[in-house]
Each structure stands twice: as C-alpha cells, then as structure tokens.
Amino acid sequence: MRFALALLLCLTLPAHAEGFLTRLLNKPVPGGVAVIDLGNDANAPRARYDGKPVLVVREDDQRWIAIVGIPLTVKAGQQSLDIDGQSSSFRVAPRTYREQRITLKNKRQVNPNPDDLKRIQRELDEQTQAYRQFSPRQPSNLLFDKPVNGPLSSPFGLRRFFNGEERNSHSGLDFAAKAGTPIKAPAAGKVILTGNYFFNGNTVFVDHGQGLISMFCHLSQIGVKVGDELSRGAVLGKVGSSGRATGPHLHWNVSLNDARVDPSIFIGAFKP
Ligand SMILES: [Zn+2]
Numbered sequence: 053m054r055f056a057l058a059l060l061l062c063l064t065l066p067a068h069a070e071g072f073l074t075r076l077l078n079k080p081v082p083g084g085v086a087v088i089d090l091g092n093d094a095n096a097p098r099a100r101y102d103g104k105p106v107l108v109v110r111e112d113d114q115r116w117i118a119i120v121g122i123p124l125t126v127k128a129g130q131q132s133l134d135i136d137g138q139s140s141s142f143r144v145a146p147r148t149y150r151e152q153r154i155t156l157k158n159k160r161q162v163n164p165n166p167d168d169l170k171r172i173q174r175e176l177d178e179q180t181q182a183y184r185q186f187s188p189r190q191p192s193n194l195l196f197d198k199p200v201n202g203p204l205s206s207p208f209g210l211r212r213f214f215n216g217e218e219r220n221s222h223s224g225l226d227f228a229a230k231a232g233t234p235i236k237a238p239a240a241g242k243v244i245l246t247g248n249y250f251f252n253g254n255t256v257f258v259d260h261g262q263g264l265i266s267m268f269c270h271l272s273q274i275g276v277k278v279g280d281e282l283s284r285g286a287v288l289g290k291v292g293s294s295g296r297a298t299g300p301h302l303h304w305n306v307s308l309n310d311a312r313v314d315p316s317i318f319i320g321a322f323k324p
Contacts (some may be wrong), residue, residue: 073109074089076135080144082122082127082128082144082147083209083314085308086120086122089116093116096108097136099118099133099136101131101134104310107119107261118287120309121309124311130144139269150211151213154215156214172251173237181261182257185259188262190261192260197236197284197319199240200229200233200235201233202302203226204208204225204226204321206226208225225303226302230291231292231300234286234287237284237286238266238319239281240283242281243257243259246277249295251295252270253293254271255267256272256276256288263310268303269305271290273289276289306318
C-alpha cells in the first residue's frame with residue numbers, strides 16, 4: 053500500500069520546480085550559500101549546520117527551505133546538514149578567489165603593537181558574539197536592497213596582502229561612495245551592536261532574523277543605537293573611512309549561521 057502510494061505521488065507530482073529564492077541564493081561554494089529543500093510539512097523543520105541553527109523559510113508558501121551559510125574556509129566536497137536530528141548531505145563546489153595587494157602608510161594597521169592586539173581580540177570576541185545571535189524573526193526580504201547607491205569595488209573573498217604580508221581574506225563586499233553618503237538597511241532588522249573598532253572603524257550590526265546579520269564598516273557617522281528597530285531602507289549611518297581603510301567606501305558583511313558569505317548573492321550580483 054505504501055509502495056503504491058509512493059508510486060502514485062511520483063506519477064502525479066513531478067520534481068517540484070525551483071522557486072525564486074532557491075534560484076537567487078543557491079550558490080554552494082566556499083563563502084557561498086546552499087539552499088536545501090526540507091519538504092512541505094505543516095511545521096518548520098529545524099536545521100543545524102556545524103552545530104549552529106540555520107535560517108529556515110517557506111518558499112512560494114509551499115516548501116520549507118534551509119538557507120545555509122558556507123564558511124570561506126570550507127573545502128569543496130560533501131557537507132552535512134542536521135535536519136530534525138537526521139543527517140542530510142549537500143555538495144560544495146570549488147571557487148577560486150583572486151589576490152589583492154594593498155599598501156598602507158599606517159604600519160600599525162599591518163603589524164599592530166601588543167596593546168592593539170589586546171584591543172583587537174576584545175573587539176573580535178564582541179563581534180563574534182553578535183554574529184552568533186539567532187532571533188526567531190523572519191527576514192523581511194531575502195533579495196536585499198543595495199545599502200548604498202554606488203559601484204561595487206573590492207569583491208568578497210579576495211586573498212589580501214597588506215604591505216606584502218598576507219592577512220585575513222576580504223570578508224565582505226565594498227561599495228565605492230563619497231564620504232557622507234547615507235547607508236540604508238538592505239532589509240528590516242534590529243541594531244544589535246555598534247562600536248568604533250581598530251580595523252572596521254565605526255561599525256553597525258543589524259540582525260535581520262534567524263542568524264542573517266549585516267555588518268556595515270568604516271562609517272563617518274553612526275546614526276542608530278543598539279535596540280533600534282530599522283525598517284527596510286532606514287538610514288543607519290554615513291559612509292566614511294574610519295578604521296583600516298585607504299579611502300571612503302562602505303564595507304558590508306553578510307553572515308548566515310555565523311559564516312561570512314558573499315553579499316553579492318543577496319543583491320543578485322553574484323558572479324561564479
Ligand atoms: Zn572591504
């Protein structure tokens with residue numbers, strides 16, 4: 053009976069068509085996003101990746117999908133996702149990232165002194181905690197608006213060498229824009245952290261819901277405070293060059309399940 057029913061379902065239901073969100077977001081590469089179909093149960097399944105809760109939304113009011121952030125450090129190959137306690141695997145394809153060489157006059161920003169290193173560690177801990185927050189809200193939109201109106205400059209994932217020394221890869225996407233240009237929330241969210249950091253300068257973190265978190269760096273002015281609820285398009289600050297920056301620009305990070313991923317995916321500008 054069960055077999056007959058399964059057969060009937062196979063005959064009557066062709067493989068479901070990929071919805072808009074899957075087509076937009078499914079870029080399963082290191083530093084990318086994997087969209088995993090979770091079926092059409094009445095209740096949302098719970099998904100975890102690398103022990104961390106994952107964003108789950110309904111696509112086209114029908115099927116549940118998990119939207120998984122893949123850290124830049126993950127190697128191409130099989131990865132596993134925990135869905136309500138069951139393991140399910142997905143494949144990560146390779147992606148090559150280019151190198152970028154930057155010259156900084158301020159040598160302390162390349163080789164910080166011991167006091168700087170203490171400050172940097174403290175700030176890193178604070179920012180990592182913000183990235184690990186997981187609030188139950190549904191993101192207002194997953195096709196993000198661009199936070200500033202300006203051309204994309206440095207892409208995500210560049211392997212960076214400062215004054216010839218390799219440092220962390222570029223964790224976000226840069227927009228070229230004049231100092232003072234207003235920065236707008238790409239989706240609704242809550243301000244969960246602001247600060248003036250050694251590398252990132254004046255910075256704002258916005259929680260869009262379920263581990264989807266934006267960070268905006270190098271601001272000349274922060275226009276919000278922790279706890280503020282921002283609607284989509286609300287101004288949160290102004291473009292500047294505070295912190296480790298060679299000139300005014302916006303650096304924008306997008307994080308999913310505590311993995312920094314390529315923001316270009318969310319504005320439909322991803323190039324494989
Ligand atoms: Zn940047």
